[in-house]
Amino acid sequence: MKIYRARYGGVCFGVKRAIEMALKATRKKSNVYSLGPLIHNRVAVESLKKQGIITVDKISDIKSGKVIIRSHGIPPALLKKLKRKRFEIVDATCPRVRRAQRYVERLITEGYYVVIIGEKDHPEVKGLLGYAGNKAVMYSKDLKLRKHKIGVVPQTTLDLVHLNEAIANLVPNVSEMKIYNTICKATILRTKEAMRIAEKADMMLVVGGKNSANTTRLYQMCKKIKPSYHIESVDDVIIDWFESVKSIGVTAGASTPKEQVEEVINFIKKKYPA
Ligand code: SF4
The missing domain is CATH 3.40.50.11270 (Rossmann fold)
Incomplete structure (x- = not known):
């Protein structure tokens, strides 16, 4: 394999x-x-x-x-x-999250109404909203904006596809928009690489907690390209998945320890030596 x-x-x-x-x-x-x-x-x-x-x-x-x-x-x-x-x-x-918090503070000082793009229940987003006081809102497709001067701050683990979609939806409704690209480089590299691997592998395994939003999103993106499975650990692996595949891609979310990925890879190597 x-x-x-x-x-x-x-x-x-x-x-x-x-x-x-x-x-x-x-x-x-x-x-x-x-x-x-x-x-x-x-x-x-x-x-x-x-x-x-x-x-x-x-x-x-x-x-x-x-x-x-x-x-x-x-x-x-x-x-x-x-x-x-x-x-x-x-x-x-994280210093990169701290930077996003400072951008929110700056936008408020400059008189912008802040729009946060991300998962509303994620702790990072709650923190960002907190830095805006009551002068912020979560982005959603049917958001009705009453303010025309907005400042956009994405969650650090948001993917570029979602950011672009949101910006395209917001633009017709505002007269001024300032965007801070706070998407973390680690997120961009991880997503791009996973997409590249999914193109060439027969199947994808995405390792990470089911409660991890970025792992779930990574899995959903891989799934659009190839059959994919979101597993928390090697214990979730089902042998039948490998029946008709010759190659497999393994990636993991931002909160998956290296050892958990190693365990999965070693298991596959043992079962299906190259
Ligand atoms: S993804 Fe990780 S490194 Fe990047 S900003 Fe968030 S916490 Fe920091």
């Missing part, structure tokens, strides 16, 4: 950095609390828990100690609340 392995699939710089910062913080024999999973990957979260990184859903679940801010960042109001409670804060907001 020929395996095409994506070079740009897997944990991105921002998530890797946040995990390293959290692990470093646990070294002084203290637990570190994360508001929501540090990485959108069930297996990785379990392993981090054993190393002292506890995932909680709300501030009231944190008794004392250190709180890590995830790579996605948080709204300023939440940051204030954490500071008021006097927790020790380890800020692992």
Whole structure:
């Protein structure tokens, strides 16, 4: 079996950095609390828990100690609340997300009404909306804009296809539009490469948490080109999938640890030696 392995699939710089910062913080024999999973990957979260990184859903679940801010960042109001409670804060907001937050702040100062393009329930998006106060809205196809001077900020993991579609829909309704291209380079490289691989492979495997939005989107894009499967780990692989294929592409979302991709590749190599 020929395996095409994506070079740009897997944990991105921002998530890797946040995990390293959290692990470093646990070294002084203290637990570190994360508001929501540090990485959108069930297996990785379990392993981090054993190393002292506890995932909680709300501030009231944190008794004392250190709180890590995830790579996605948080709204300023939440940051204030954490500071008021006097927790020790380890800020692992990805510098690229931080840049997007600053763009939102700048747009507001310059009098623009902000339109965020992305998934409304994603923590990064919630953070960005928070930086805009009540002067922002989520993009949707049937958005009725009352403002004519808008500033557009995409989620860092948005793909270019969706950004272009949204811009084309917005343009006829506004007189002025400022766009900050905050789509992360890691996302662009990962998507382009996955599309290239899907063109030449008979089948695609996309490895990553089912709760990871960017993995799901990557899978949906691959599926448009070739038969594709979204798997969380090697345990989800079904042998029947490989019956009539000679080559397979393997990629992964921004929150999939390298080891999980390795396991999948080693499994296929073992079953179907080249
Ligand atoms: S996708 Fe890019 S911007 Fe978003 S956390 Fe990862 S490295 Fe940072």
